[in-house]
Amino acid sequence: MLRWLRHLCTGCCLGLALAVVAQPMPTQVVIVSSEASASYTQVNTALIDALARAGVPKTVIVLLSPSELAQRAKEGRLGLTRIFVAVGARATQALLAIDPSAPVLSTLIPRQSFAQLLQSSGRKTSARLSVLYLDQPLRRQISLIQLALPQARKVGILLGPNSVGKLPELIALAQDRGMTLRQTQVTGEQPLFEALRVALDGSDVLLALADPTVFNSTSIQNILLSSFRLRVPMVAFSPAYTRAGAVLSLYSSPEQMGVQTAHLVLAAWRSGSLPELPVEPDDFLVDVNTNVARALGLALDGAALRLALRRQEYRP
Amino acid sequence: MLGAQPAPSVSESDYLADVPIVLSVSRLPQRLDETPGAMTLIDREFIRQSGARDVVDVLRLVPGFQTSSAFEADAPQANYHGSFSVYSARIQVLIDGRSVYSNYLFGSVAPGLMSVALDDIERIEVFRGSNSATYGARAMLGVVNIVTRSAAESPGLRASVRSGENGIQDTQLSLGWQALGSAMHLSVDQRGDDGLTGSNGHNRVQRANFNAELPVAPDAQLELHTGWMQIDAGRGFASNLNAPLRETGYNSAFLQLDWKKAVDSQQDMAFDFVHMQESFVDVSSFALPAPFFSVDLDYSGVASNDSLKFEAMRRLSSDVRYVWGTELRRESVTSRPIYNTDNAIVTNFTRLFSNVEWRATPQLLINAGGMAEHNSLSGASFSPRLMLNWTAAPGHTWRVGVARAFRPPSVFEKQGNIRYVAKGTLLQITTLARGQVQPESVLTRELGYLAELDWLRSQLDVRVYNDAVHGFIQSVPYALPTAGSLLASNPRDYFNGENFSIRGVEAQWQAHPWAGARIGMNFERSQMVRDEAQIIDPDLEASVPRSAYTVSLMQQLPGGWQLAVNQRYLDTVTLPSTSNYRGSISRTDLSLSKSLHWGSYRGDIALIVQNAGGNVLDYGKAFAFPQRAFVTLRVQD
Numbered sequence: 001m002l003r004w005l006r007h008l009c010t011g012c013c014l015g016l017a018l019a020v021v022a023q024p025m026p027t028q029v030v031i032v033s034s035e036a037s038a039s040y041t042q043v044n045t046a047l048i049d050a051l052a053r054a055g056v057p058k059t060v061i062v063l064l065s066p067s068e069l070a071q072r073a074k075e076g077r078l079g080l081t082r083i084f085v086a087v088g089a090r091a092t093q094a095l096l097a098i099d100p101s102a103p104v105l106s107t108l109i110p111r112q113s114f115a116q117l118l119q120s121s122g123r124k125t126s127a128r129l130s131v132l133y134l135d136q137p138l139r140r141q142i143s144l145i146q147l148a149l150p151q152a153r154k155v156g157i158l159l160g161p162n163s164v165g166k167l168p169e170l171i172a173l174a175q176d177r178g179m180t181l182r183q184t185q186v187t188g189e190q191p192l193f194e195a196l197r198v199a200l201d202g203s204d205v206l207l208a209l210a211d212p213t214v215f216n217s218t219s220i221q222n223i224l225l226s227s228f229r230l231r232v233p234m235v236a237f238s239p240a241y242t243r244a245g246a247v248l249s250l251y252s253s254p255e256q257m258g259v260q261t262a263h264l265v266l267a268a269w270r271s272g273s274l275p276e277l278p279v280e281p282d283d284f285l286v287d288v289n290t291n292v293a294r295a296l297g298l299a300l301d302g303a304a305l306r307l308a309l310r311r312q313e314y315r316p
Numbered sequence: 317m318l319g320a321q322p323a324p325s326v327s328e329s330d331y332l333a334d335v336p337i338v339l340s341v342s343r344l345p346q347r348l349d350e351t352p353g354a355m356t357l358i359d360r361e362f363i364r365q366s367g368a369r370d371v372v373d374v375l376r377l378v379p380g381f382q383t384s385s386a387f388e389a390d391a392p393q394a395n396y397h398g399s400f401s402v403y404s405a406r407i408q409v410l411i412d413g414r415s416v417y418s419n420y421l422f423g424s425v426a427p428g429l430m431s432v433a434l435d436d437i438e439r440i441e442v443f444r445g446s447n448s449a450t451y452g453a454r455a456m457l458g459v460v461n462i463v464t465r466s467a468a469e470s471p472g473l474r475a476s477v478r479s480g481e482n483g484i485q486d487t488q489l490s491l492g493w494q495a496l497g498s499a500m501h502l503s504v505d506q507r508g509d510d511g512l513t514g515s516n517g518h519n520r521v522q523r524a525n526f527n528a529e530l531p532v533a534p535d536a537q538l539e540l541h542t543g544w545m546q547i548d549a550g551r552g553f554a555s556n557l558n559a560p561l562r563e564t565g566y567n568s569a570f571l572q573l574d575w576k577k578a579v580d581s582q583q584d585m586a587f588d589f590v591h592m593q594e595s596f597v598d599v600s601s602f603a604l605p606a607p608f609f610s611v612d613l614d615y616s617g618v619a620s621n622d623s624l625k626f627e628a629m630r631r632l633s634s635d636v637r638y639v640w641g642t643e644l645r646r647e648s649v650t651s652r653p654i655y656n657t658d659n660a661i662v663t664n665f666t667r668l669f670s671n672v673e674w675r676a677t678p679q680l681l682i683n684a685g686g687m688a689e690h691n692s693l694s695g696a697s698f699s700p701r702l703m704l705n706w707t708a709a710p711g712h713t714w715r716v717g718v719a720r721a722f723r724p725p726s727v728f729e730k731q732g733n734i735r736y737v738a739k740g741t742l743l744q745i746t747t748l749a750r751g752q753v754q755p756e757s758v759l760t761r762e763l764g765y766l767a768e769l770d771w772l773r774s775q776l777d778v779r780v781y782n783d784a785v786h787g788f789i790q791s792v793p794y795a796l797p798t799a800g801s802l803l804a805s806n807p808r809d810y811f812n813g814e815n816f817s818i819r820g821v822e823a824q825w826q827a828h829p830w831a832g833a834r835i836g837m838n839f840e841r842s843q844m845v846r847d848e849a850q851i852i853d854p855d856l857e858a859s860v861p862r863s864a865y866t867v868s869l870m871q872q873l874p875g876g877w878q879l880a881v882n883q884r885y886l887d888t889v890t891l892p893s894t895s896n897y898r899g900s901i902s903r904t905d906l907s908l909s910k911s912l913h914w915g916s917y918r919g920d921i922a923l924i925v926q927n928a929g930g931n932v933l934d935y936g937k938a939f940a941f942p943q944r945a946f947v948t949l950r951v952q953d
Contacts (some may be wrong), residue, residue, distance in 0.1 A: 106460065113326055218531065225338060244338045
């Protein structure tokens with residue numbers, strides 16, 4: 001009889017163990033992706049792979065669209081989540097709407113876009129709500145200008161409603177580095193070419209800051225043609241602009257954003273909270289349009305410029 | 317603001333989205349050290365400071381050029397490497413890519429050079445050397461490429477007034493605005509003076525030019541250019557049957573459409589359409605002594621041309637770039653007085669061209685190209701060009717190359733038929749071309765050196781050349797049996813005459829030594845070399861000046877003042893209309909200007925003295941370019 005009992009206990013223990021093992025692992029990381037297109041997929045894949053390399057199994061990570069998130073929130077299936085990652089503005093908005101109890105890390109989102117979402121939801125960044133901005137730090141952009149165009153003194157800038165907030169910091173940075181700004185504001189009502197003429201007049205370089213009122217697929221033709229005619233090189237914020245004709249662009253690739261997001265997630269788990277202040281992108285790329293550069297008499301090497309910038313920031 | 321659209325907010329899509337290609341291959345101009353030949357670049361600042369009133373005045377300062385300000389041959393002329401007749405037919409002139417060569421009579425670039433106001437020009441690129449491989453036949457000795465100011469870059473109102481001695485009265489008004497998402501620009505002007513002293517050449521030119529740049533798609537642009545010009549000028553000499561004192565009129569109008577598209581960052585293409593028409597009115601009568609009645613003279617007629625062109629440029633790799641294209645062109649001339657028929661004489665051209673630019677080694681750039689052309693009047697020709705640019709050290713480039721170019725005979729040289737008639741009676745036939753003449757050709761060999769120097773921040777360009785001209789088109793009278801005309805006729809026929817070489821050296825040095833200063837110096841020597849046994853026209857040699865130099869100095873002074881001086885000297889030249897004159901020409905121009913500001917308006921006022929040294933013969937021994945002073949006032953908002 002004792003033998004039968006022992007078998008029963010072993011069987012029950014085994015069964016219990018199996019049951020425990022067969023149970024799906026609770027979802028600990030929820031990534032909400034604003035869209036399913038190429039760039040977002042690259043961010044998501046890089047994020048998931050980086051977490052996996054650090055020991056976080058893919059089984060505890062789930063990837064949702066904003067509508068799927070809303071559905072699960074309604075069904076109350078998000079209780080065990082340890083961290084939410086919002087990739088893009090739409091995902092951030094969706095997460096803020098469901099107001100989860102777990103911390104939220106927003107990534108791949110411009111500074112101004114995140115600020116507007118905070119304002120409309122009445123929230124602030126804290127240990128439970130943080131962000132990794134897509135915009136490059138302004139000091140890095142000015143450093144790139146100084147490295148690539150050491151003779152440049154006057155920086156032309158076209159500001160729109162979404163980028164005008166950066167002006168005070170730019171003015172301070174420029175003064176610090178011995179440069180002057182030549183800024184004009186574009187409101188979308190008066191013609192662009194007048195503002196462009198003022199910004200380009202006497203400038204050594206045109207620094208582009210993302211703002212759809214200023215830089216869009218219609219205005220870019222005018223801007224690039226005019227700046228090229230006046231032999232003013234343009235430093236832009238995405239590789240698409242370099243292909244279009246900007247001499248230089250400084251940006252963080254989707255992969256780099258994904259990897260840095262993973263590091264932030266892991267650091268948050270170790271320390272128990274997200275960084276209280278917004279985080280700026282760490283790693284970046286520098287693209288050069290060699291044809292346009294040569295036409296302007298410039299010899300630039302994107303990889304070398306990136307390395308020089310990294311060294312300036314004390315990074316390998 | 318009530319009803320205003322809220323500004324679109326930024327999102328990550330601004331960083332991630334694709335953007336249409338704008339600065340594609342053909343929009344990137346060649347660097348000077350990669351150009352397959354010697355280029356002289358004249359920018360707006362230089363034009364403004366030179367005190368010039370016409371494009372011809374500016375070309376005067378380019379090495380190798382000879383100019384005339386007379387209106388005797390329709391308009392002031394510019395010639396490169398020799399002024400062989402009163403008409404300049406051996407250079408090509410383009411405005412925004414459109415050929416303005418007039419094929420009415422002998423062929424001439426003069427009316428074209430006059431068709432755009434100086435203030436509307438952004439820059440002038442002068443290619444010194446044969447370039448039929450790129451610009452087709454007629455780019456026999458050189459090319460002048462005029463680029464006008466883009467409509468998008470000249471917004472607002474501009475006005476200028478000029479007045480002074482020699483009856484100078486010029487006014488210009490231009491306006492740039494945006495409509496339908498496109499930039500538009502309209503310029504209207506009038507310019508006139510009393511002409512050369514001793515001549516009947518009082519003249520007035522009226523022009524209107526309209527440009528629009530329409531972005532039809534994110535990666536394509538449509539450019540529209542249209543314009544009109546009227547030249548009214550007196551011409552002629554007292555007691556000269558061939559060119560009596562009279563009033564003449566010239567009118568031209570054109571429409572140009574260019575569609576440019578960037579296929580991707582490495583290739584783009586363009587379609588161009590041009591229609592141009594001209595009309596010449598030149599009627600007079602010459603009184604003969606009794607018992608003859610007066611002779612009716614008429615050189616009036618109309619001409620037009622239509623052209624359709626396709627061009628594609630592609631960068632294959634970082635070392636190879638090529639362009640290819642094709643053009644269909646139709647030229648038509650109608651003039652009963654000149655061709656003795658009311659039918660339009662039509663010439664059709666078909667062209668196929670290509671040029672490959674290959675950076676064979678980091679120091680060696682090879683340009684190889686050619687144009688195959690068929691013209692219904694003269695048959696087929698092929699103009700190849702090979703140029704090697706070798707960068708011996710950074711900032712020092714050597715050029716060596718060879719090119720062949722052609723000038724097909726003009727309609728007049730093939731079919732000219734001029735008769736002098738009095739009261740319906742045929743007096744004499746003065747020109748009766750027999751149509752045997754073939755294109756004249758030139759084989760140009762050159763060696764060039766271009767250096768960027770630290771010394772005074774200057775640039776030096778030296779060109780040594782040998783233009784071997786073959787079958788130079790000349791005219792010779794031949795006996796014609798009286799056959800119905802009152803007087804014996806010895807009409808002129810055009811045939812391929814002498815072969816000769818023009819060889820020489822041109823050096824151009826330009827410096828920006830210190831802020832606000834420009835110094836330029838040109839030096840030229842040239843001569844014609846020919847076989848003594850073959851000489852038909854002993855005076856032909858004088859068409860090529862023996863030596864020439866130019867000095868130009870421009871300095872900005874405090875208080876917005878600016879001073880400019882330019883001096884040009886040519887030695888042993890002849891005059892376009894006379895063969896038995898040998899002399900030198902020296903002309904100095906001075907300009908003193910001050911920039912002005914009133915509120916949102918800015919401008920400048922300038923005092924210019926042209927030909928400060930005193931009378932200079934021009935066109936004929938009886939004509940002279942006077943010393944004249946005038947004031948120009950320019951205002952813009």
